[in-house]
Amino acid sequence: MNTWVYIDHFNGQPAPASWEALGLAKTFGAATALVFGQNVEALAKTALEYGADTVLMADDPALSVFSPEAFTSTLAALVSDSPPDLILFPTTSLTRELTAMLSIDLATGVLVDVTSIELTDGQMVATRPVYEGKLLEKTTCSATPQLITLRARAFPKPTPETGRGGEIKPVAAVADGAVTVEKFVSGQSGVSLTDAGVVVAGGRGVSSDPAEGFRLVGELASVLGGAVGASRAAVDEDYIPYANQVGQTGKVVSPDLYIAAGISGAIQHMSGMRSSKVIVAINKDPEAPIFQDSQYGVVGDLFTMVPALTDAFKKKLGK
């Protein structure tokens, strides 16, 4: 089977889950990577290193800024030339729009935010969380090409092979869309929450001094090379921007390590992080529900425990 994999990126910075999608495609057979944008040849080469056998590259000023309409029309034209059975995407806000529009153009369906795939009698059966992770569904798409977006960190990331070659085939861009982008102001940089291997999150427990609380949470995250998360309570109180919210109505994360500081563990929060490998809770209240889902717990004040933990890791990790 020839699977196409869309390499999602922002200004040439790839979404890491694109490589996870490429790794999955290789388990089905040959993989063709799709790289769209302007000045994206370096990204096309990286796709070869991550295992793509061929890259279809649309390198064109018309694609310099992501436009769901232009990217859809470009991809739809390629599909009508030689339709694949399956196109994989990393789940990002951009691919939600791209796959949505493609599903209309190609009269097919999208399986969104998939965490595992099995092949049963030639049919892909995908598992995805629904009701914000409170339940799982197994779902199928009866039309082709099947469009599937994969949740970040749900599939293994392949190891790149430096200098690995392959064919980069230029393809035509199709200009489309009527939205003009006037200005872009870059937000906070750092590790993206959904791709992070470590997340340190703060909640209502910071309320006596929110700025200091999140400074301490941020320090621990930075020592561990992780990202900062927050509970809805902390976001509602304006302690930290919405972009950091984990759980229902926020982001779903599944890092290897999740440290929850001053978070009680409401069901809406837990549904957004319960697939983390190891959960550690720091909370003053020994009855806090978060402890039920945690491997390790400390009953104590985050304002003393978080900096103590930062110091301990600095020493042990030699930082």
Place this chain on the structure above:
Amino acid sequence: MKIVVCVKQTPDSEAKLTAQDGQPSWGDAPLVINPFDEYAVEGALQQKEAIDASVTALCIGPDSARDALKHALAMGADEAILVSDPALDELDSAGAARVLAAAIQKIGDADLIFFGRQTIDNGTGLVPAQVARVLGWPLLSLVGQMTIEGGEIKVERTIEEGKQTARAKTPAVLSIMQGVGEPRYPSFMGIRKAGKATIPVWTLADLGIDAPALVVRRAKLLNPPVRDTKCEIISGESPAEIAEALADKILAEKVL
């Protein structure tokens, strides 16, 4: 200026959900307007106040979904329409988009279509872009603040990487984010008005379309695996001693 706000009814976000015989069950938790859609209603009502727009709430669902529309009316929407048909019991997101697009065309003269970012039930987040594509109108997604002037809409979008200012000609489709501001509570007068409002029900025959083909199907609904953990509480004489012990435990897990 006419704004159509598409809303959906979902189980309350506090509800504990379980899969029972392949169906979701939320016990006696209430059904509510999808929390993200409240931001879309709020955004539309701000424009109603700013530029005298009219606001129509639109929903696909069973008869009980009237309550979600009544919530939008109680917040201040001018009118509400329910699309309900037994043939729509099973509907995928592209199908829902085609039905909504047909209803929007039947409403007529809409300048802007507002959606919440996604629903908290199926949560695909696909429908706003699908509706935009079916109608052939520009999509402005993840919008916080906006200004509408002379047939053009200018928005501030909060994307993963930062803030983007973008504009498009109307008619256009928008998905609205938290940046628009906290949704208002229904007023007492609003609740009374909503209680008395008649909500027209449109069937597929009224829309003049057939039931859309079902492409994406749910084969099975499952309860997530139980997290079989026993919490080990780390204690010690001082925060430093506890932190030392906890750091060792975490390092032994080999997750760093």
